[in-house]
Amino acid sequence: MAGESEATTAMEHATDAAHGAADAAHAAEGAGMPQLDFSTFPNQIFWLIVTILAIYYVLSKVALPRIASVLAERRGTITNDIAAAEELKLKAVEAEKAYQKALAEARTEAQKIAADARAAIKEELDVATDKADAEIAAKTAESQARIAEIRDSAMSAVEAVAKETAGEIVSALGRPVDAAAVAASVDARLKGGA
Amino acid sequence: MADEAHGGGIQIHPMDQFVVKPLFGGDTVHWYTPTNVTLWMALTVLVVVLLLVVGSRGRAIIPSRGQSIAELAYGFVYKMVEDVAGKDALKFFPYIMTLFMFIVxxxxxGLLPMSFTTTSHVAVTAVLALAVFITVTVVGFVKNGTKFLELFWVKSAPLPLRPVLAIIELISYFVRPVSHSIRLAGNLMAGHAVIKVFAGFAAILAVAPFSILAITAMYGLELLVAxxxxxxxxxLTCVYLKDALHPSH
Known part of the structure; x- marks a missing residue:
C-alpha cells in the first residue's frame, strides 16, 4: 500500500512538473500577443475562408434575392396604391365639380321661380289695385253727385227761406209786399253775394 | 489557479481571451483542427442566417420585426454601396454585404462574456483586407486597363510635383490593406483587453465598484466600436472600389 501510494505521488509530481512546464510555455505565449502566434494562422485563415464562403453562398443564393424581391414588391404595391389614390382623388374632384354645377343650376332655377312668382303676384296685385281704384273712383263720383244734389237742394231751400224771410221783414215794416220784386231783389243779392 | 494560491496577488491575463485553443483537447493547432475560432465563426454564420434568412422568410409586405432588421441591414449596405461606390458597383453588393454582416x-x-472575438485577430482581418485589396486591384486593371495607373498620376497637380505625388500615392495604396486590417483588429483587441483588465481589478474589494462601473461604461463604448x-x-471597401471603377481623380 505504502509503495503504491508513493508511486502515485511520484507520478502526480511528474504530471505537475509537466503541467508546470506547459503553463510556463503558455505564460510565455500569453505574455506576447496571441494575435502574433503564427502557428494558429493557417487554422484561422482556413476557417475564415469557410465562413466567408458559407455566408456569401447563403446571402447571394437566398437572403439577398428574397429581400430584394420583397422590397421591390413593396415598392410596387406602394406605387399602385398611390396611383389608385390619385385616381380616386381625381374622381372626388370631378364629383365635387358636378355637385357644384348642380348646385348652381338649382340656385338659378330657384331664382327664376322666385322671379316668376313675384311677377305673377305683382300682376294680380296690379289688377286688384286697378279694380279697387276704379271702385273708389266710382264711389267718389257718386258721392260728389250726391253732395252736389244736397248742395243744390240746400241752395234752393236757402233761396225760398230768404225770399220768405225778406217778405216777412218787408211786411213787418208795414209795407205792401210785392212778391215778385222781393224775389228779384233776393236773387240779385244772392248772386252778388255769392 | 495554482499560481494565484501561491502568490496571493491578483493575476490579470487580459490577452488570454484571444488564445486560439482546440475545441476537443490536444495542444497542436493544425489548419483543419476545430478550434474556438471554428466555434465562433460557426455561430457567426448561424446568427447571420437567423437574421437574414429566417428573419425574412415571411416575405411580408408589412414586415415583422425580424424582417425589418433584415431589410434595414440590406438597405443600409445597399445604399452605402450605391452612394459611395456608384451604381456600377452594385454587382459587388453581395460581396460587401457578406463582409459587413460577418464583421458586425x-x-x-465577441461582446458576449466568455466569448472569443474572431475579428480581433490580425490573421482574420488581414485576410479580409487582402481579399478586398486584391479584388479592387484586379477590378481596377480589368475595367480600366493601364488607365488604372492614372490613380497614381495626379493630373490636377503641377507637373514637377507629379512624380513625388505618384510615389506617395503608390505607398499609400499599398499601405491600405495594412491600415484596413489593423484598424479593425486593433480596435477590438484593445477594447476587450481593457474590459478584461478592469474585470481583473474587480477582485479587489476597495476598487470593485469603480471597476464594475468602468466595465459597464467600456461595454457601452465597445458596442459602439463594434x-x-x-x-x-x-x-472603406466601397471607397477603394470606387477608386478601382473610376480611377481618375
Whole structure:
C-alpha cells in the first residue's frame, strides 16, 4: 500500500512538473500577443475562408434575392396604391365639380321661380289695385253727385227761406209786399253775394 | 489557479481571451483542427442566417420585426454601396454585404462574456483586407486597363510635383490593406483587453465598484466600436472600389 501510494505521488509530481512546464510555455505565449502566434494562422485563415464562403453562398443564393424581391414588391404595391389614390382623388374632384354645377343650376332655377312668382303676384296685385281704384273712383263720383244734389237742394231751400224771410221783414215794416220784386231783389243779392 | 494560491496577488491575463485553443483537447493547432475560432465563426454564420434568412422568410409586405432588421441591414449596405461606390458597383453588393454582416456579427458576438472575438485577430482581418485589396486591384486593371495607373498620376497637380505625388500615392495604396486590417483588429483587441483588465481589478474589494462601473461604461463604448468598425471597414471597401471603377481623380 505504502509503495503504491508513493508511486502515485511520484507520478502526480511528474504530471505537475509537466503541467508546470506547459503553463510556463503558455505564460510565455500569453505574455506576447496571441494575435502574433503564427502557428494558429493557417487554422484561422482556413476557417475564415469557410465562413466567408458559407455566408456569401447563403446571402447571394437566398437572403439577398428574397429581400430584394420583397422590397421591390413593396415598392410596387406602394406605387399602385398611390396611383389608385390619385385616381380616386381625381374622381372626388370631378364629383365635387358636378355637385357644384348642380348646385348652381338649382340656385338659378330657384331664382327664376322666385322671379316668376313675384311677377305673377305683382300682376294680380296690379289688377286688384286697378279694380279697387276704379271702385273708389266710382264711389267718389257718386258721392260728389250726391253732395252736389244736397248742395243744390240746400241752395234752393236757402233761396225760398230768404225770399220768405225778406217778405216777412218787408211786411213787418208795414209795407205792401210785392212778391215778385222781393224775389228779384233776393236773387240779385244772392248772386252778388255769392 | 495554482499560481494565484501561491502568490496571493491578483493575476490579470487580459490577452488570454484571444488564445486560439482546440475545441476537443490536444495542444497542436493544425489548419483543419476545430478550434474556438471554428466555434465562433460557426455561430457567426448561424446568427447571420437567423437574421437574414429566417428573419425574412415571411416575405411580408408589412414586415415583422425580424424582417425589418433584415431589410434595414440590406438597405443600409445597399445604399452605402450605391452612394459611395456608384451604381456600377452594385454587382459587388453581395460581396460587401457578406463582409459587413460577418464583421458586425462577429464583433457583436465577441461582446458576449466568455466569448472569443474572431475579428480581433490580425490573421482574420488581414485576410479580409487582402481579399478586398486584391479584388479592387484586379477590378481596377480589368475595367480600366493601364488607365488604372492614372490613380497614381495626379493630373490636377503641377507637373514637377507629379512624380513625388505618384510615389506617395503608390505607398499609400499599398499601405491600405495594412491600415484596413489593423484598424479593425486593433480596435477590438484593445477594447476587450481593457474590459478584461478592469474585470481583473474587480477582485479587489476597495476598487470593485469603480471597476464594475468602468466595465459597464467600456461595454457601452465597445458596442459602439463594434458597429462603427464594421461600418468603417465596409465603407472603406466601397471607397477603394470606387477608386478601382473610376480611377481618375
Amino acid at each position: 456579427t462577429a464583433n457583436m458576438l 458597429f462603427v468598425q464594421a461600418y468603417v471597414f465596409t465603407i
